[in-house]
Amino acid sequence: MTFSLLHATDFADRLLYKIIPPLKAGMIVLADRYAYTAFARDATRGVDRQWVRELYSFAVRPDLALYFRVPIDVSVDRLMARRVKLKFYESGMDMGWSANPIESFRMFQGKVLDEYDQLVNEFGLDVIDAAGSITDQQRVVRNVIAQHVQISQAELSDDELV
């Protein structure tokens, strides 16, 4: 519960200082993770699903939400290839499911992915196949965004990110 509420507090702070002002100014806000992360992660930790949704009802509903879906094996392989040390909470070590960080990560994030799959329909997330190459993904993303944002063709042909 404290984990969930601490994140909500941080989110509220960022929403009011970093998200709402630029939106009011007519800017595009790119959010790396949003309330959906909390929905998936907190439910996996045993927090009531409906409660978390009500908690985040102060959040602005995004105009577009992209979900980069990747199989758990690909996710683990990528992290291992970069030899990153798995973070304690990211691996769900607090759940006490396994003493082995990789095993724990696999179990915990596997459940998180199941939760995300449910969110796709509930919130109409646009699923991007994140198993492919960065270039392929970026092309798909640009196409999806172009449908939502008024961009002139000239800008589209430009290689810069929106």
Added chain:
Amino acid sequence: MTSSSDAQPAPGGDADGGANGNILAGRYYGRGIPYLPLEGYPGKLIAIEGTDGVGRSTQIQLLREWLEVRGYGVVETGWTRSTLMQPTIELAKSSNTLNKLTFVLLYATDFADRLEKEIIPALKAGFVVLSDRYIFTALARAGVRGVDRLWLRNLYGFAIAPHLVFYLNVDVKTLIGRVLASRGMDFWESGMDLKHGDDIYDSFRAYQNKLLREYSSMADEFHFRVVDARRPVDRIQDELRKNVAAFLEAAERPSDRAPETLVLQR
């Protein structure tokens, strides 16, 4: 607005031993914490509510001594006292970056920490938990600041309904006298963040008036036992003890009659 307990029926005389028809007592108000089911824990949760400077801590200290002499294990918990959150809350209050939403959520995080780490374990172990303020303070402060009431109630759906809630009621005039005589008015207790004006006295008066109205509006919803806190300390304490004694007696009686259920529940 009722400012006296005289109008309230004497709860100690209730047929149900003072449960006051509060069927939620000892359970979660709303959706609760799924991974921490409350299964008939023997402890009792008693909340002492009231605005700043009303005399809560004095009453709790006296109540604690009295309960311990009578053989009860007592645990105290107080608003923003969680080890996890207290430094963060103090830090946030000292800067000007807090807004009403983060304010509410920081309080809720502190409460969640104390609930999981202090209150629930103590109830499980059979303690009497004396809570110096409870979620009603959060609801009142946020309500005054215009936070959506339904959202607040959903948020605190993980809170446990106390077995008893004493609301120490006082009028603003008495309150001002007491606060000035002791430690003076402080920024947050005067609701200076609401920007009623530069005058701390006027702001305190306006803010505390609104707070008292919020508390009163919750009295029925949350089964407050309204205690007239304008009276001398020992008179208030007497009333609290009478209510607590009646409640604890009634709560202990059924288990005497049916010892076999005790064995089964071991």
